[in-house]
Amino acid sequence: MITIAILEDDPDMADLMGSLISGDGRKVVTFSTAGKFLDSLDKKIPDFLVLDMNLPGISGKDLLRVLRGNPRTSRLPILSVSGSMREISDVVSGLDLGADDYLRKPFDNREFRIRVDSLLARSRRQSAASETAADEEIAVGPLRISLDSRVVILEKRAVNLAPLEFELLIYLLRQRNRVISRHTLLENVWKGDPVMSTRAVDKRVEILRSKLGKFGSHIETVFGIGYVFKL
Amino acid sequence: MKSNKRILVIEDEADYRSIVSQLLEKEGFAAVSVETASEGIAELAKRIPDLIILDIGLPDASGLDVCRRLRSDPGTAGVPIILFTVRSELGQVSQALEYGATDYILKPFDIRTFVERVKAVLKSEDR
Numbered sequence: 001m002i003t004i005a006i007l008e009d010d011p012d013m014a015d016l017m018g019s020l021i022s023g024d025g026r027k028v029v030t031f032s033t034a035g036k037f038l039d040s041l042d043k044k045i046p047d048f049l050v051l052d053m054n055l056p057g058i059s060g061k062d063l064l065r066v067l068r069g070n071p072r073t074s075r076l077p078i079l080s081v082s083g084s085m086r087e088i089s090d091v092v093s094g095l096d097l098g099a100d101d102y103l104r105k106p107f108d109n110r111e112f113r114i115r116v117d118s119l120l121a122r123s124r125r126q127s128a129a130s131e132t133a134a135d136e137e138i139a140v141g142p143l144r145i146s147l148d149s150r151v152v153i154l155e156k157r158a159v160n161l162a163p164l165e166f167e168l169l170i171y172l173l174r175q176r177n178r179v180i181s182r183h184t185l186l187e188n189v190w191k192g193d194p195v196m197s198t199r200a201v202d203k204r205v206e207i208l209r210s211k212l213g214k215f216g217s218h219i220e221t222v223f224g225i226g227y228v229f230k231l
Numbered sequence: 232m233k234s235n236k237r238i239l240v241i242e243d244e245a246d247y248r249s250i251v252s253q254l255l256e257k258e259g260f261a262a263v264s265v266e267t268a269s270e271g272i273a274e275l276a277k278r279i280p281d282l283i284i285l286d287i288g289l290p291d292a293s294g295l296d297v298c299r300r301l302r303s304d305p306g307t308a309g310v311p312i313i314l315f316t317v318r319s320e321l322g323q324v325s326q327a328l329e330y331g332a333t334d335y336i337l338k339p340f341d342i343r344t345f346v347e348r349v350k351a352v353l354k355s356e357d358r
Binding site for chain 2 (some may be wrong): 104108110111114117118121122177
């Protein structure tokens with residue numbers, strides 16, 4: 001059973017979206033406010049989220065930041081839906097901040113259904129792939145990383161990374177183009193080591209950047225929040 | 232905003248070809264348009280673009296077949312493809328996405344949506 005969450009304050013739109021994507025093996029749950037949705041995450045993380053970018057009270061962009069900053073929802077497939085006239089920048093930056101696909105209202109019903117289906121299928125393929133990949137190699141631009149042997153090659157030369165730098169790099173690459181908070185990095189890379197502070201994160205990012213030379217500029221600082229590997 | 236991105240448009244309807252070229256050029260892209268799949272393949276043999284916009288229903292081939300062919304050719308396998316489709320052909324689109332099309336745009340299209348999707352696909356392919 002797949003759970004699809006719809007976060008939409010207009011009840012008619014929520015009903016329409018729900019009826020378009022419900023079906024066998026799918027359970028659709030709707031939330032009219034971000035608060036209610038975020039509270040629900042304590043009990044269950046859905047398999048998919050349709051997110052209205054025009055919620056009252058919290059902007060879709062801020063909510064995306066929150067969701068992507070939380071390790072439990074950082075990989076949640078999200079289709080953002082935006083509606084108002086002035087939002088050209090909202091749509092593209094919604095993708096930058098971590099939505100996986102987007103639609104403008106008014107949307108074609110069938111297109112909505114197909115985008116949801118495609119994104120669901122894509123995310124299932126991706127999680128299957130990451131489970132079966134044993135000797136996984138990550139290739140990003142001039143960077144080649146062999147996860148098994150923990151070898152990092154940048155433009156055909158080996159880069160000598162300390163274990164924490166390696167873990168940090170892998171984590172950022174896997175979450176590329178998603179903004180990650182320092183706190184999230186502490187939890188996932190430093191495994192919540194209580195002795196470490198966010199200062200340790202900043203220092204390690206600096207070291208990693210300098211070891212990666214020019215390529216290190218892909219790791220961008222997002223002031224007040226954390227870092228993003230931009231590609 | 233000038234860009235040196237080259238976009239190949241394979242679209243049989245003259246009106247759409249013209250609108251699309253104008254929109255792309257206005258955004259600073261260099262657009263080449265052709266009417267048939269075979270002309271498109273010939274263009275690709277000359278030069279590999281940064282993006283291919285491909286109509287799903289061409290007179291000499293289905294967009295699906297063209298997608299498959301482009302993906303199996305190492306020269307074009309890495310080029311992002313945006314499919315143009317109409318409502319009645321949306322069913323084919325999910326298949327095409329499985330075969331490697333990057334995204335799709337429904338005709339008739341909203342101009343902003345068209346420009347946004349083109350930019351979003353190009354941006355995500357940028358290294």
